[in-house]
Amino acid sequence: MDLSNCENGGVHEVKVVVSKEVKLVRIIWVDASGQHRCRVIPSTRFNDVVKKNGIGLSVVCMARSSHTDVPIGKNLTGAGEIRLLPDLSTKRTIPWMEQEEMVMGDMYIKPGEAWEYCPREALRRVSTILKNEFDLEMKAGFEIEFLLLKKAVKDGKEDWVPFDSSLYCSTSSYDAAAPFLHDVVDSLNSLNITVEQLHAEAGKGQFEFALGYTTCLTAADDLVYTREVIKAVARKHGLLATFIPKYAMDDVGSGCHVHISLWQNGKNVLMAADKSSKHGMSTIGEEFMAGVLYHIPSILPFIAPLPNSYDRIQPNTWCGAYHCWGKDNREAPIRTASPPGIGVTSVSNFEVKSFDGCANPYLGLAAILCAGLDGLRYHLQLPQPIDTNPSYMGLKFQRLPQSLSEALEHLEKNNTFTDLIGERLLAAIKEIRKAEVKYYSKHQDAYKQLIQHY
Template sequence: MTSGAVATDRPEPSTPEAAGHTDDGAAPPRADRSERGERAQAAVERLRAAGVEAVAVTWVDNAGVARVKGVPLGGLVHAAQWGVGAAPCFDVFLADDTIVTSPLIGGPTGDLRLYPDVERIVPLAAQPGWAWAPGDRYTQGGAPHPGCQRLFARRAVAAAAERGLTLKAGIEIEWVAALAAPPHEEPRYPTAGPAYGMQRLTELSDYLRDVLRALGEQGLTVLQIHPEYAPGQFEVSVAPEGPVEAADTSVLVRHTIRAVSARHGLRVSFAPAVEAGGVGNGGHLHLSLWRDGHNLAHGGPGPHGLTAEAEGFLAGVLGELPALLVLGCSSPAGYLRLVPSHWAGAYQCWGLENREAALRLVTGSTGERASAANAEIKCFDATANPYLAVGGVLAAGLAGLDQRLALPPEVTGDPAQAGPGGVPRLSSGPGEALAAYRRSALLREALGEPLFGAVLAVREAEREQYADATPEDLAAATRWRY
């Protein structure tokens, strides 16, 4: 599919209007184009010295799939100033590339401009000659595209900043490595070692070393990498950063792992259910709230040292989780993972270091709590658009903070043991989550009608698409799409 990108060897139009831009929107105004061009030119010189010939500019659609436009290095300055064409219909793509529509977004008409974030450009260590950058999407007239998920996340961060708050975030990456094979073949694993076992690391030590090396060469700080529970499953965690940057990094890490895996004769899946009935891949979101350099999850009078602001924030997130599942557990396949007693966070509760709670409080070890205390949302997975996930959580948390909400009583142990009428379980299927999402005035306002409606259309279509699928068929259909 093409979207009318301007060829890089054509002279620039003499006016913004000549290229379909009017400078009456938020970005990039005429004066900013010069600055963008200067920064892009500096990036070109740095990238050329690193052997880069092209830049992959990505955005993530509402099905959680990263889409891309490639720009030759010689066209990067023009792309930074004027954007690259990208059709708005991508906002209503399903994971299998079926295209639907929504009340305000969809159909064959219209075009957007995709602007690479020059400050985030990274040469790709496992894809020689290529660099990567996340993109922001604007209308032809220069206004922010109301369906741009990355700009939504930026607005949520700005709303926190208006309250004098900053956040640190990180998204854990879990994946399953399998031997390369045609997509229809069942996965065969390169190691038979036990869960969390050193045998797995030994058998795939070259592969995991190359993953670490590539991430390090791309400027990422890896905190840990280790075998996980399911066959062929691993996890990597990188250092926390701002919420938008953490979402960017989650995209970069996954595609780096995919590229390294291909070089080792492996294919990888980040899907929540690689095999029906097994332990799936999560995409746990860690967050900490800060004011004036102080971690608000430490040193307060609330439970386990939470300040009132941090408690209100977490209470807001916890209360909105049934609707937030639409943003954080996006595919119907996610509910194959989100089951009790699998450490997936299937219950709407919180607890200190409770891996069965959807909201897990992590205080860290004595002596490092002031820097390490954070909260983990365990019910999310990698089918989520990470920008929607962090933006939605921030919107819910800030609403809880503003309302000075308090957390309900803490749950210890496995909430499944509480029996009927005890701890409320989160949705067991996409229908329940969609009903909660439709009722959420908070998310409707935060996302805005165009984005709220596009997300709803995609989720409804995928729910209908797999309504009659067996767990095995559902896992097979989504296994290699993520």
């Protein structure tokens, strides 16, 4: 397979025909609960699948929760089928299993007619609206935190425990995990995914990879592939990697912070053209970010999709528990970041810290885009930034929703996402989130089982 580099990690040319060495091809999709799923096609049939009608998939593929495959709700049941077609521009050789390839799948009612529940199509659709209305393109880059676990016998039973007692940026933690980390970097390089940096994080057995920024759809695809790489390489090393937000209640959580920028004609237009801006952002940059800040309580069900997500979003944990923003303030849920060597007088991107590793990245980015669009349409303005820990300021700042049920209440009252995300897809997401609330309220320790899923 020929993969040629292009700007932002894209692909110029991908040969459709499967090479003789490849035996199987995985067609991957991410469901509404953020779980990765795949159908595997023998290479001898792959060309027929691609050239004709894809493969059949029950509509319940977008009605499953984190805890069961029983479909949630009444709209997506065992009656009905869609087609899962591979997006050939995303086809890559699997680094840890070179006789296989993987490719992202798009959901269609029939070839040429996208299914309204398809997460990748939802992100494409909202991105197109941003382009058509404002001639803008949103780019994104993810920071992926995860726990590395090892097997141990505890009270006569096998259990998964942290790989080590990491300290933030500990050299010894890095050294101990270096064979695993090297294999991850090599695998990501082979997939043309840019790694900007990696390090040990503050939690026990916790590490982080920061990926390069690129166009939204590619950024989401890269995140999915990176998760696949990290989990698979961990298995090769006899370890288990998990992205769940809060594995140990007495330790820090794991997030998937996303950095957002706006581009026009190849130029970052989130930044102010000169130093006259009070926030270091252009007018459109401020309006877009103001929309995200205004709507973030309603965005949370997309980017923090499990009850366990809210165990992570707590004060004094660098997650952003209060409804505010700040310049390089890691206790704010939205943090503006400056170009290297410039300082806070200029802003190159802003970071949404509430995003976690259980989120469907296509739906999460689509929700952020919707909020930014609303900010542009209504010319929203930012309040003053917060330059200290908001938890030190008493009752001056409102907490973000402290539970998934509270976040859902905000989403239920918010009409901004209905037309942009799609009424039926949004209804399915809400039903699944409500099912998560109901299940985990009765099974409070069940989140521990999710280390195998996320």
